[in-house]
Amino acid sequence: MLFLMAEEVPANVADSLKQATGVIVEKIKEDPSTFLSDLGSQAIHFGLKVLAALLIYFVGAWLIRKVKNILMKMFDKRHTESTLVSFVMSFVSIGLYVLLAIITVSTLGINTTSLAALLAAGGMAVGMALSGTVQNFAGGIMILVFKPFKVGDFISAQGFLGTVSEVTMVSTKIVTLDNRVVVLPNGALSNGTIDNYSGKPLRRVDWTVSVEYGSDADKCIAAIMEILSADSRILNSSVPGAADPFVALSSLNDHDISFTVRVWVNAADYWGVFFDGNKNFYTILQQKGFAFAYPHMDVTIKS
Numbered sequence: 001m002l003f004l005m006a007e008e009v010p011a012n013v014a015d016s017l018k019q020a021t022g023v024i025v026e027k028i029k030e031d032p033s034t035f036l037s038d039l040g041s042q043a044i045h046f047g048l049k050v051l052a053a054l055l056i057y058f059v060g061a062w063l064i065r066k067v068k069n070i071l072m073k074m075f076d077k078r079h080t081e082s083t084l085v086s087f088v089m090s091f092v093s094i095g096l097y098v099l100l101a102i103i104t105v106s107t108l109g110i111n112t113t114s115l116a117a118l119l120a121a122g123g124m125a126v127g128m129a130l131s132g133t134v135q136n137f138a139g140g141i142m143i144l145v146f147k148p149f150k151v152g153d154f155i156s157a158q159g160f161l162g163t164v165s166e167v168t169m170v171s172t173k174i175v176t177l178d179n180r181v182v183v184l185p186n187g188a189l190s191n192g193t194i195d196n197y198s199g200k201p202l203r204r205v206d207w208t209v210s211v212e213y214g215s216d217a218d219k220c221i222a223a224i225m226e227i228l229s230a231d232s233r234i235l236n237s238s239v240p241g242a243a244d245p246f247v248a249l250s251s252l253n254d255h256d257i258s259f260t261v262r263v264w265v266n267a268a269d270y271w272g273v274f275f276d277g278n279k280n281f282y283t284i285l286q287q288k289g290f291a292f293a294y295p296h297m298d299v300t301i302k303s
Helices: 002-030 032-078 082-107 113-129 131-146 186-191 217-229 267-287
Strands: 154-157 160-167 171-176 181-185 194-196 202-211 246-252 257-266
Touching: 032 082, 131 160, 131 171, 131 186, 160 181, 171 186, 181 186, 202 267, 217 246, 217 257, 217 267, 257 267
Parallel strands: none
Antiparallel strands: 154 160, 154 194, 160 171, 171 181, 202 257, 246 257
């Protein structure tokens, strides 16, 4: 349909020009002086319209610059994300300049109804062609507005675990633990589950330490607390949001007894404390005479 309309437009324009030329020729033949007088008055009238249109354009452009400056000051004051600032400024600038162009053209007496319909049809066609991109674009806006994470955060999303390196309007890049760069579309990311390990300044480290039956529970708890107190990275209740280290006998299993160990650390120290804790529990508890259990069966033979 669009191609048919494109073919019909040149023919219609040619017919209109032919008719207008014929009318002008007839008027010149009938009364040349009246024609010239009307032509002069029309030229003056059109010139005034052009001056008014130019005035409206320059005043409108000045107002648009003022609006953009006010928005930039507001964003700077609120320390808004640079990506969101760029998007909003581009959107506002394009929208205002399109509106200014329509107002300027209408001042010249040109019918803008067809132009508005053409812009609407073009926008609809582009939107349908770029539906996936538009979805990612909307997802990027949601991420930038609600900020479920930021650059530098360690997150788990869409089956990937890594550090956020870049957030754009359509995608987010994360660097995995094995140094791979994964690009996640913002549409799926904003609609899925995001586990932000860096969302809070503190994190809790949990261990389950199992020793064999017959071990003295109180002495084992004291030994674990001694190991924890030797690590300066482990926090206590004097730090807001943290709690004192916790150790308790949590379960009696088939082959062993288990102690639940919980401590609070700064988010950046999580993995270091976790791995060092595993090593210290394994080496120091054995040095103190605590044996780790393993699946086994005791058989008693009665004669």
